[in-house]
Amino acid sequence: MKKIRKVTLVGLGAIGAAYGSLLHDSLADSFQVVANEERIKRYQEKGILINEQPYYFNYITPEAKTEPADLVIFAVKNAELPQAIKDARHHVGSDTIILSLLNGISSEEEIYAAYHNEHILYSMSVEIDAVRAHNEVRFTTRGRIEYGEMDNTLSDDVHAVKELFEEIGINYEISRNISHTMWWKFMINVGINQTSAVLKAPYGVFQSLPIAYEWVESAMREVVSLSEKTGTGLSEKDLKKFWPIINNLSPNGKTSMLQDVEAGRKTEVEYFAGKVCELGKKYGVPTPINEQLYKMIRIIEEMEKLPK
Incomplete structure (x- = not known):
């Protein structure tokens, strides 16, 4: 069965930062955040305060060549998705699992059209109350991530994400009807x-x-x-x-x-x-x-x- 060892996140808004902190704590250098040079400079200077704890993530620019990740998570707004897809291109390989936590019902199709990746799991963040202001993120609950295959099968990809979430402490639910x-x-x-x-x-x-x-x-x-x-x-x-x-x-x-x-x-x-x-x-x-x-x-x- 697949094992997720390397994870890339695109998007450090409220939701991205809330889940990113858990990924950073557990995976260390195996977790990367894609951001442009201007954002990286700003984030490195001040850090991101997540429930008052400063985080200095492992950043990588979109241009930097790297091995594909085992899992790529998109946590941007819908209008930012086309750019995010371009920014993550070096991180997506033929076997990379993709989770899109965007609102709405169309982001997975947009990602597939760009990458033709066959490992896109349909997903969403539910019941999280995170708020971001400037470089500070606060929340009382991270809620959970619900995800699954469109045909509702319990694939190797579904099990690999389940194992990762359990390992790092992300609450999840595998949907029976995604x-x-x-x-x-x-x-x-x-x-x-x-x-x-x-x-x-x-x-x-x-x-x-x-x-x-x-x-x-x-x-x-x-x-x-x-x-x-x-x-x-x-x-x-x-x-x-x-x-x-x-x-x-x-x-x-x-x-x-x-x-x-x-x-x-x-x-x-x-x-x-x-x-x-x-x-x-x-x-x-x-x-x-x-x-x-x-x-x-x-x-x-x-x-x-x-x-x-």
């Missing part, structure tokens, strides 16, 4: 990420105000309707499963999209509401909530460009 799981996470992102970005609200607002959480469920329900058309099997039961999850997150925790809005960065609205509206037109499913969220978030993005 397409359903991916759509469930997509549904959550569409609901909580977007409404939190518009309201500029941490998780505590949705835990305390029923009217705010009703808006989350309205956006998610449109994804459930689409799922019925695509055969990915979401139901009202799946929608209700999110309530106890959000209640276990830190009230001060923030979604990645809210963090983007607060930092004045481009959001992933095209991959959330934009995708919902696109599929709604394709399948004839009304998506009025996501149409409004799309407009609101795009307006917020454009307001950032106005003269101060």
